[in-house]
Amino acid sequence: MTIESVRPASTTDPATLVDAEVMRRLTARVIKDHPEIDRGTARRIVGQTAAFLATSSRRQGVELSPSKLVDIGWHVWILHTVDYAQFCERVGGRFVHHVPTPDSEESASSPEAARERTLTAMTQAGFTIDLDLWPETAKMGECSQCHAGCSDSPNGGKKK
Known part of the structure; x- marks a missing residue:
């Protein structure tokens, strides 16, 4: 299935889900932590x-x-725990946990399959996808909404 084949008739700009003040704080933090990222890209992120x-x-x-x-x-x-918890509750009715994957667990899914599955789910949910920000997914087994050991974690997303 391709992403275009499941695109709903109308899509939502996901930035509209974020309060203007929260958007400002998060954008500023992205830029502070990653000075190579410009303000426009940080807002898109x-x-x-x-x-x-x-x-x-x-x-x-x-x-x-x-x-x-x-x-x-x-x-x-x-890092903005209050904003994060409030956003999760408002948009999905639950906190989205970010939990490390045990070293013994590996995903059977390829990064390409994970990307396709994620973008298809987001498109089906009615969100506009900024494909420039999705050239690949974080390596499976390193980061997902269920498990993480993400690319910017202290161990760099590498298995120990």
Whole structure:
């Protein structure tokens, strides 16, 4: 299945899910932590992170995985715990946990399959996808809404 084949008649800009003040704080933090990222890209990252989290909260049991750039947004958002908890509750009715995958667990899914599954789920949920921010997903077994050991974790997303 291709992403275009499941696109709903109308889509939502995921940045509209984020309060303007929260967007400002998160954008500023992305730039502070990653000075190579410009303000416009940082805002887009926050928007795509909002879509990923909203979709993840509604798709329990489906292994979705952020791109490396969206993972940056997720980690920044988690640092703003009150904003993060309120957003998760508002868009999905539950907190979206970010839990490390035990070293003994591996995903049977390829990164390409994870990307397709994630983007299809987000598109079906009605969100506009910014494909420039999704060239690949974070390596499966390193980061998903169910498990993580993400690309910017202290061990760099590498198995010990």
